[in-house]
Amino acid sequence: MPVTVLLVDDEPLVRAGLRAVLDAQPDIEVVGEAADGASVIPLVRQLRPDVVAMDVRMPLLDGIEATRAVLRSVDSPPKILVVTTFENDEYVYQALRAGADGFLLKRARPSEIVHAVRLVAEGETLLFPSAVRALAAEYGNQQARAVLKRAALTDREEAVLRLMARGLTNVEIAGELIVGPETVKSHVSAILGKLGARDRTQAVITAYESGFVSPA
Structure with a gap:
């Protein structure tokens, strides 16, 4: 069965470009499109995509709120891949x-777009670039540190988390x-x-915010 994808972006050219790249793959199928975040939940319920490629800045409802809404309102929600310019x-x-599972730059090469969709569909973590790691460190908080301390990870689990x-x-x-x-x-x-x-991405965020992993 192919990985099914819902495209959500207010720019028709962006949607057309993503569709052309993804539909060219034998194991990926674009099953629908939306121009704003407010349309996501009904389309997700109707089409049951494996992955939603979601623009982060949109009218009516942005990608952040749309992500929260999907995860809160949909049973067995799809993976969410945020599409952004910066x-x-x-x-x-x-x-x-x-709760998004990863992000994709709009300027990414076709091979990178395909790789990102396949990776999040499989439940893997997309590599956090230095800019995102730095943001994670800035958001360091006591709650994340408490969560990690309470988790009492074994030495091997700590090693795995660092590699994640x-x-x-x-x-x-x-x-x-x-x-x-x-x-x-x-x-x-x-x-x-x-x-x-909820998933690997959330675990990685906790690792950075708690200071367990350095952004360097």
């Missing part, structure tokens, strides 16, 4: 904190630690459970 836009980070924060996939982490991918998958599941994180 990687250091605070709106992007707020969308990630709201670098954007490594399960297979890449397995290579770094010289263990099997299934072992890494078990560690990741344990980390998410202990941190109370």
